[in-house]
Each structure stands twice: as C-alpha cells, then as structure tokens.
Amino acid sequence: MFLGRINAEKGVEDLINAFININESHNQKLFIVGPDEDQTISKNINSLKNNNIIYVPLTNKPEDIMQICDTFCLPSYREGFGLSVLEASALSKPIICSNIYGLKDTVIENKTGVKHIVKNIDSIHERLIFALANKKLMKEMGLNGRKYVQENFSEKIVVNAWVSFYDNLL
Numbered sequence: 001m002f003l004g005r006i007n008a009e010k011g012v013e014d015l016i017n018a019f020i021n022i023n024e025s026h027n028q029k030l031f032i033v034g035p036d037e038d039q040t041i042s043k044n045i046n047s048l049k050n051n052n053i054i055y056v057p058l059t060n061k062p063e064d065i066m067q068i069c070d071t072f073c074l075p076s077y078r079e080g081f082g083l084s085v086l087e088a089s090a091l092s093k094p095i096i097c098s099n100i101y102g103l104k105d106t107v108i109e110n111k112t113g114v115k116h117i118v119k120n121i122d123s124i125h126e127r128l129i130f131a132l133a134n135k136k137l138m139k140e141m142g143l144n145g146r147k148y149v150q151e152n153f154s155e156k157i158v159v160n161a162w163v164s165f166y167d168n169l170l
Contacts, residue, residue, distance in 0.1 A: 001031040001069035001093075003062050004076075004084050006041045011075030011098065011119065013041065016053065018075075018124035026132055029054060033065055066091055071131050071138060074098065075116065075124055082106040086153055089113075089145030094138040096127045112145035 006012050012032060019030045033056045036042045045055045059065060066072065072088035072095050079102030085095050086106055095113025097103050107113040114130060116123035131138050
C-alpha cells in the first residue's frame with residue numbers, strides 16, 4: 001500500500017512498475033491512496049487495466065484501508081519527515097521505503113522494515129519479493145515498528161520535546 005500525496009517525487013510510478021513485475025507470479029493487490037496532484041498516476045493506472053492495482057483518490061479513513069494491507073510502501077525521492085511511515089508503523093505495518101535522509105529516523109533497517117535504493121525499480125522489486133517470501137519476519141517487523149513508534153514518537157514524548165525546544169529558545 002502507498003498512502004500520501006501522489007506526484008512524481010513520491011516514486012509511485014516506480015512502485016507500480018515494480019509491483020507489475022511481481023504480480024505476474026503472485027496474486028497480490030496494490031492500493032494507491034491519495035490525491036493525484038499531477039493527474040498522471042490515475043490515468044496510468046486506468047490505462048494499465050490491471051485489476052490488482054486499486055486507486056483510491058480520497059478517503060477520510062485511510063487507516064481502514066491500511067488495516068487490510070500487509071505492507072506499507074513509500075518509494076519517495078525526498079521527504080522532510082515520513083509521518084505516513086510512522087502512522088503505518090503505529091498500525092503494526094512493516095515498511096518498505098526509500099533509503100533517503102528524510103526517512104532515516106522512521107525505519108530501522110531489518111527491524112521495522114526494509115529500505116530500497118531511491119529511484120531504483122529493481123531494488124523496490126527485490127524488497128517486495130522479500131516481503132512476500134518472509135511474511136512471518138515482515139509481521140515481526142510491523143510489531144517492532146509499533147513498539148518503536150510508541151517508545152519514540154508518542155504524543156507525550158513529542159509534546160515534551162517541543163516544550164523543551166521552546167524553553168531553550170526563551
């Protein structure tokens with residue numbers, strides 16, 4: 001599953017191409033959820049005529065869709081901070097994401113998820129195959145991710161960090 005704003009920098013087309021390559025031998029579904037800012041992804045998905053790629057342009061309950069998915073994927077080319085990754089981890093979803101600066105604090109390699117080389121369809125493909133072949137391990141990574149979010153990004157921890165930050169400025 002991918003969830004977020006959909007534009008060229010989010011790497012969604014790379015994810016789709018990697019998914020198409022694995023779906024010939026595995027019967028999987030890919031959910032792409034979010035507004036299509038460039039109005040290109042939804043056209044590409046429709047032109048593929050692939051019933052295993054499900055595009056949801058808008059939902060008020062993304063967590064409902066996330067609950068039915070096994071893995072959360074964020075193949076982004078750049079991120080300030082991967083909030084959607086933390087949200088997925090909080091729901092015990094293992095992560096497949098780009099190995100980029102903005103995601104370095106949201107995923108612990110081989111503990112809460114796996115990272116792929118940015119802008120590399122083959123690398124995404126390899127991680128997707130890994131996830132399919134290692135379902136038990138991926139489930140464990142999802143549980144580790146939930147624990148990681150609870151221990152490092154709970155509301156109390158974040159609010160205290162902001163208060164401390166502002167106190168130091170004053």
